[in-house]
Amino acid sequence: MIAFILRRLASAVPTLFIVVTISFFLMRFAPGGPFNLERPLPPATMENLMRTYHLDQPLWRQYMTYLGNAVTGDFGPSYIYHDNNVAQLIGKGLPYSMELGFYALLLAVIGGVIAGTVAALKQNSLIDFAVMSVSTIGVTVPNFVVGPVLTLIFAIMLSWLPAGGWGDGSFRFLILPIIALALPQLAVFARLTRGSMIEALNTDHIRTAKAYGLPVRSVVITHAMRGALLPVVSYLAPCAAALLTGSAVVETIFTIPGVGRYFVLGAINRDYTLVMGTVILVAIFVIVFNLVVDILYGLLDPRVRHD
Amino acid sequence: MASLKLKLSAAALIGSLLIGVSPALAEAVLHRGNAGEPQTLDQAHTSINIEEFILKDLYEGLTIYDAAGKIVPGAAETWDLSDDGIVYTFKLRADAKWSDGSPVTAEDFAFSFRRVEDPKTAAEYANILFPIKNAEKVNKGELPVDQLGVKAVDEKTLEITLERPTPFFLELLAHQTALPVSKASVEKNSADFVKPGVMVSNGAFRLTAHVPNDSLTVEKNTHYWDAANVKLDKVIFYPIDDQAASVRRFEAKEMDLVYNFSADQIDRLRKSYGDQVHVSPTLATYYYAFDTRQEPYSDVRVRRALSMAVDRDFLANEIYSGSQVPAYSMVPPGIESYGEPSKADFADTSQLDREDKAIELMKEAGYGEGGKPLNIEIRYNTNPNHERVATAVADMWKNTFGAKVSLVNLDVSSHYAYLQEGGKFNVARAGWVADYADAENFLALSVSTNKTFNYGHFENAEYDALMKKSYEEQDPAARSKVLHEAEALLMKEQPIAPLLTQADLWLVSERVKGWQDNSPNQHLSRFLSVAE
Numbered sequence: 001m002i003a004f005i006l007r008r009l010a011s012a013v014p015t016l017f018i019v020v021t022i023s024f025f026l027m028r029f030a031p032g033g034p035f036n037l038e039r040p041l042p043p044a045t046m047e048n049l050m051r052t053y054h055l056d057q058p059l060w061r062q063y064m065t066y067l068g069n070a071v072t073g074d075f076g077p078s079y080i081y082h083d084n085n086v087a088q089l090i091g092k093g094l095p096y097s098m099e100l101g102f103y104a105l106l107l108a109v110i111g112g113v114i115a116g117t118v119a120a121l122k123q124n125s126l127i128d129f130a131v132m133s134v135s136t137i138g139v140t141v142p143n144f145v146v147g148p149v150l151t152l153i154f155a156i157m158l159s160w161l162p163a164g165g166w167g168d169g170s171f172r173f174l175i176l177p178i179i180a181l182a183l184p185q186l187a188v189f190a191r192l193t194r195g196s197m198i199e200a201l202n203t204d205h206i207r208t209a210k211a212y213g214l215p216v217r218s219v220v221i222t223h224a225m226r227g228a229l230l231p232v233v234s235y236l237a238p239c240a241a242a243l244l245t246g247s248a249v250v251e252t253i254f255t256i257p258g259v260g261r262y263f264v265l266g267a268i269n270r271d272y273t274l275v276m277g278t279v280i281l282v283a284i285f286v287i288v289f290n291l292v293v294d295i296l297y298g299l300l301d302p303r304v305r306h307d
Numbered sequence: 308m309a310s311l312k313l314k315l316s317a318a319a320l321i322g323s324l325l326i327g328v329s330p331a332l333a334e335a336v337l338h339r340g341n342a343g344e345p346q347t348l349d350q351a352h353t354s355i356n357i358e359e360f361i362l363k364d365l366y367e368g369l370t371i372y373d374a375a376g377k378i379v380p381g382a383a384e385t386w387d388l389s390d391d392g393i394v395y396t397f398k399l400r401a402d403a404k405w406s407d408g409s410p411v412t413a414e415d416f417a418f419s420f421r422r423v424e425d426p427k428t429a430a431e432y433a434n435i436l437f438p439i440k441n442a443e444k445v446n447k448g449e450l451p452v453d454q455l456g457v458k459a460v461d462e463k464t465l466e467i468t469l470e471r472p473t474p475f476f477l478e479l480l481a482h483q484t485a486l487p488v489s490k491a492s493v494e495k496n497s498a499d500f501v502k503p504g505v506m507v508s509n510g511a512f513r514l515t516a517h518v519p520n521d522s523l524t525v526e527k528n529t530h531y532w533d534a535a536n537v538k539l540d541k542v543i544f545y546p547i548d549d550q551a552a553s554v555r556r557f558e559a560k561e562m563d564l565v566y567n568f569s570a571d572q573i574d575r576l577r578k579s580y581g582d583q584v585h586v587s588p589t590l591a592t593y594y595y596a597f598d599t600r601q602e603p604y605s606d607v608r609v610r611r612a613l614s615m616a617v618d619r620d621f622l623a624n625e626i627y628s629g630s631q632v633p634a635y636s637m638v639p640p641g642i643e644s645y646g647e648p649s650k651a652d653f654a655d656t657s658q659l660d661r662e663d664k665a666i667e668l669m670k671e672a673g674y675g676e677g678g679k680p681l682n683i684e685i686r687y688n689t690n691p692n693h694e695r696v697a698t699a700v701a702d703m704w705k706n707t708f709g710a711k712v713s714l715v716n717l718d719v720s721s722h723y724a725y726l727q728e729g730g731k732f733n734v735a736r737a738g739w740v741a742d743y744a745d746a747e748n749f750l751a752l753s754v755s756t757n758k759t760f761n762y763g764h765f766e767n768a769e770y771d772a773l774m775k776k777s778y779e780e781q782d783p784a785a786r787s788k789v790l791h792e793a794e795a796l797l798m799k800e801q802p803i804a805p806l807l808t809q810a811d812l813w814l815v816s817e818r819v820k821g822w823q824d825n826s827p828n829q830h831l832s833r834f835l836s837v838a839e
Contacts, residue, residue, distance in 0.1 A: 051426075083501050257521035
């Protein structure tokens, strides 16, 4: 097991290297640069800036410098947010995104699995129909609609919850963003669980267990659930990586100081180093969660063993 | 029924728990929506007005804008100008202090200005102080930094020597780039001098907390010379770039001020909030530039015809819901030293007459129906409003001249990079927001030597000569007259078609007192207070 984990971590290095290299060069194809503003800068100022940030050097040298620094944990200055470097920006924002993402993930997984299981057990009933309709809405209605509607009802009309911001970090500031963030994922988990649960309930070993007269609860929870959760677990990796690294949309709607918005801001402002920082961040999260999921798979599915 | 009642009371209970008990606040706090995260709090790197709002609460320049947007003494109490208009001598306030209690000295200002011009600093707005002697050469690395024309004569006397007389120099000094830094603090903390807990400032407030993308808190600076008249204890800036989110937080009463919201909200907000909605024309012009290097835009008749055919009232009222004003001059109204701008000669005729005249002109030039085909490409930076304007203008040109108009849009960086690098185009959208309240700031854009901003490469010797004359003219009235002549010529030639004067949109809660709309868009929290 430990050898497996080490092997996987070692293989992450070339993956990261390829991701960094491709993004570094791809990004430079976009026209303009970090200092092409709506208000153009005079040529002399531009020259001073390009020199200060070493953007006047040949691209390959900038690339080598970047790689060299990144290895030592220096992800460079942000070209747009002068007062912070990329590591500081991400370091300050990530805890907010992760806290929000963690609760949203929890809500999505627990809520989704329960809803999906209930729907599967009462297949084609009114409950099933209701769960599936709601989850269709959850998937199809984007959170830039859900978010403002939630604020409109709970913050502006009822004045129960804040309309946005992190405030003092108390939970009431988090409720609406968690719901907006979790809803689409919850719907996906519900659909996945329902599908695989129906399949699991129709397998031979479940039928055998039922024939033995085991109570329904134990059949579902100990026997069917184990098989039914496999697709859910595989979806967990990309979902966790996406939720924990922040959502640009939800963070913008609820004005949460997370890292999600840096993906978009970095790209629009041609803040090259910030873009690289966010790319590396997501890559690491994806790699780590894929690993976690593979380990979980080993625990759930006896056919998979990491010896 | 019983269960319904139970549910309702449970809901009410949860509701009251969620709201919590808000203690009666003894201190006066202004919650100020600020339209985006500041990119920096360093005077040498600031370039946008959401930074300006914060920085001008923290620091005080030699001159400042008062609540009505007029230039008044700031850190300098008085000043003298030599007869040749070259040497300014500023007397700093005897009681001007930094937030750590140390005195604000002339050397602090001299140090700050040298820092901005030092090429190693790479200040974005170094050009604001270029009128100071040797500034441009210092900034280009051609002269050492100590050659800059600033000198601390004694602790409270600052002497600034200019390259040439600059009638709008006092406006320049009110720009955020000209705000002072504490020499001691910058030398001790270097780049960290901008951080909360470290920053030393000389304005009405001092920085106490900053969570990027969440909030920035400033508190009253007790060492400020006029602290007795500062009514707010605390100002919290919310850096919200999502306009809809800002409005929602205003409606939830979480913010007292909102800067910039979507124009299509004006009618709805006016209905709910009445005169808390402020539409204040600003020193900013929305214009289309013609590429005068190529046919047919090298022909003044074509340019004038195209400009006349644009129904500006439609753009202002239908697309911007009255949040922008039709413009017929490059310089927007509201500049005190300039007065009423020189409008294009067709400004006072009706749109129908303009169109008839435009068709005539276009025929004379030999384009459009019955002449050479007119294929026009409009370039603009990606933005729903710019797209609506471009679509409407395309339609007007199609209907008036039978022109074939196509639209091309690029994101902001690419659009301006293309224009700055001298890329060829037909018609391009551009905007200009004043750096300082002077007509020169708008008219210098079209001087032939201005390679960066003169997108259409307009070359007119007479215009260049008039602008040159305006720099040499000492007498304000005579200078204003020369600038009016220059603008009249520019409007006759129409290398640029001004379309709209932009407006700043503010939501100002009725809690806020002391607010005055003004065209330089200057709103120091120092002049504001909140009702209990």
